[in-house]
Amino acid sequence: MMRASKFFYKTLREDPKDAEASSHKLLIRASMIKQIASGIYAFLPLGHRVLKKIETIVREEMDGIGGQEMTMSIMMPADMWKKTGRWDLYGDDMIKLKDRKDQDFCLGPTHEEQITTLAGQLISSYKQLPQLVYQIQTKFRDEPRPRFGLIRLREFVMKDAYSFHDSEESLKTTYDQVLGAYKRILERLELSYEVVAADPGQIGGSLSHEFIVPAEVGESTVFKCDKCGYVATSEVATSVVPAPEFLEKPALAKVHTPNVSSIEDVAAFLQLPKERIVKAVMVIGDSDPQMILVRGDRELDESKMNRRFSQWRMMTDEEIVSMGLVPGFVGPKEGVAGLTILKDRSLDSLEWGVTGANERNFHMVGVDLSTLPFDEIVDLSAVVEGDLCPQCHGTLRSFTGLEVGHIFRLGTRYSEPLEAFYHDENGDRKPFIMGCYGIGVTRLVSAVVEQCHDEFGIVWPWSVAPFHVVIIPMGEVESQVQYLETMLSSAGLDVFVDDRDERPGVKFVDADLIGFPVRLVVNAKKEGQVEIKFRKTGETVLVDQENVLDTILRGVVDL
RNA sequence: CGGGGCGUAGCGCAGCUUGGUUAGCGCGCUUGCCUUGGGAGCAAGAGGUCGGCGGUUCGAAUCCGCCCGCCCCGACCA
Structure with a gap:
């Protein structure tokens, strides 16, 4: 038997300033939890x-x-x-x-x-x-x-x-x-x-x-x-990367690309879409140099990298130079001592593209990707929405x-x-x-x-609501409230009586905020009758007090 | 750890740029009157180390330095 007037709680009218997520705001406003330090909370009786x-x-x-x-x-x-x-x-x-x-x-x-x-x-x-x-x-x-x-x-x-x-x-x-x-x-x-x-x-x-x-x-x-x-x-996640728009393959050619090395710049300079550029990511993976070839519009996925290598990091420019390659203009090259070339699956659907020429300020255009040297085909790039399902080639959404x-x-x-x-x-x-x-x-x-709330507050599922029912007395109805409280409690329901000396509006707003699945209003002016409102649906009915329990239980089935 | 923001009464905020009475406002709280179906009204009150330390100054919430805490984005993360 819980009475609001003696209950350890205090609802908040305004959003706490440090809260962003709706569950965070509501749990605090409804007085379920209170922050003690960053990432550390007390559970107040309601939240508990x-x-x-x-x-x-x-x-x-x-x-x-x-x-x-x-x-x-x-x-x-x-x-x-x-x-x-x-x-x-x-x-x-x-x-x-x-x-x-x-x-x-x-x-x-x-x-x-x-x-x-x-x-x-x-x-x-x-x-x-x-x-x-x-x-x-x-x-x-x-x-x-x-x-x-x-x-x-x-x-x-x-x-x-x-x-x-x-x-x-x-x-x-x-x-x-x-x-x-x-x-x-x-x-x-x-x-x-x-x-x-x-x-x-x-x-x-x-x-x-x-x-x-x-x-x-x-x-x-x-x-x-x-x-x-x-x-x-x-x-x-893995996916089939959709093939890029068809483009006639130009003849293989070394093109002068002065000071143009980022994917964006290369694409803009050559007036080609980013996906035509083959990105060569140089990393040290498990102490060995690795060149990972990825389609220009794709990124490596860190989790996938972490699973492939127990340790890895990007190569420094000095390390790239020491391998005889040119930072910013790296392309796949055979016969580099110790270098493993990994070809990411994002290149699967690309028939030709642009690679670094391994020469300062030059790129190769019209490279037939089937001729690229590589040691292994890998899946290290991140899936993006719109990619095709690896199983059925449907479209993936995220x-x-x-x-x-x-x-x-x-x-x-x-x-x-x-x-x-x-x-x-x-x-x-x-x-x-x-x-x-x-x-x-x-x-x-x-x-x-997060899943169960509306603009007024939380909408607890019956199974986890702090209390199933809130009773709001209006006028001199104490004996009727006690009758209901006893009846509902002995039926196994958790009952909260908002007996505070507040105007009805305050209690209605708090009831919505805290999210009791069922609200009863017992008004002295409606003798023997009780108003039942279901939080989730908003459905409201007026019943004789003997029928309250049945009506609640029947309503809850639909909740 | 990088970037951004914040710290003034229980909660939400103003004041700080340009230093100067007893540091304000709303909500909440206490007392009284009044009111009672969706956050009423009136009146009287209580409540503050202005995050901390140090500095500048006749004088600091306000300017400077250092530190701490909290939030957001990123990095990170069963």
Whole structure:
């Protein structure tokens, strides 16, 4: 039984100045959250209720596939992180601290190290496999740039699950079960989403899937083919680059291009479209010189580069010169010692083009691209909207979204360095084959608000609303309010009574802002009757008070 | 880390260019009157290290220097 007059909250009339995203503005104005520091928020009672309801849904679905809940420690010793190499790999994103004895610790940005260590200690036989454990726990990542309220936090709540197996098939089974559970979670939150093939990133492993909720403020770019359903994030998406407009191939010729070296300048100088220019990007990849040939209107994708090379950087002009090439006028050339030439797929549909002549102030025009020397055809360029689907040649469209979940097949990336072994049927010691599965619980709060709001405020789905019903009394109606409060509460609904000494308008505006799915107005002038308004549809009905519960429940079905 | 912006009462802002009374305004808050179906009205109040430190000056919210914090774009990012 919650009374507004005693409730720990305060709604804001104006937008907070530091908020940009609508979920950020609304969560603050509705008094759900309050910022403590950059990327760090307190959850006030209203926001806390939402968070706990989301956690409950996540918990139910994880339990439903046999997950075992546990709690790992937030603070942990450096040792296990040093074993996997991530003490250094994680860099400044991981916050490190020392205890009074000067021992290194960190606040967990994730928990593979800890759970793998534990599994190695607890699980010793194949007979105990597979295992699926999870926790709903606060993580800390010292993000360089926290953003958009709860969307990119430094301190956040994540449900992270880990599974342990003795075979890839067993891992696949669990992986698919988790995938199903995640779908059910997002559906119960009434979110629209896409399951997308993704880049495993530094977590490691082979295949991974992201769960992306379309939203304006999303940080992930997704490409989707509406024809065949192909979906992938920009980091792994591939495409068929549409062929450029037909142009008669001129005779091969060396052309004087004085001080013209950027793609734009070359294109303008030669009066050719940018896609006719072959860009030669010179990088040092894994200590070796690499020339990457890309269509002039395309860019290299950093994630793809990061996956191709564990380390890479652009070459300096001096390094290019030392290879006998001319910066600004580089073109593919055979026989350069140590140089690998990688031809990007963006050139596939180009039959002729312009390359650097490897001579100061000269380019080659009319180069038959099938004659270009290369060592390998690669996919390192970024897909752009309008490219063709790699599967069906439909047109790809792109949208941005929030990554709310990510599932990985890790293999033995952690179990080997941490020496987490089990004994198989033959008594051999083998490292666990692992999977890990994350859902950003705090991020889901903002994802729901991003998708469920209007100009007046939040429109919470029934499943996660901080309270299902707000009762607004008008006049002397206390006994009637108590009757309703008791009736609805005992039916399992969360009820909030706005008993503040405020004018009705104030309460209506706050009710819309906070986003209670159902609003009841009990007016002394309408004895025995109650007005019911549904936040989502705006539908309003006046019913006898005995029928309130039924009407609400019937209405909620349509919500 | 690069670029841009901001920091003055619980919240949103003005004042700063051109230094000079007790630093203002709106919202909110307290008290009283009045009002009660979509952020009412009147009256009286409370509330401030002007982000911090240092400097210039007779005098600094205002000028100068350094630092800190927060937001946005980029880099980065399960």
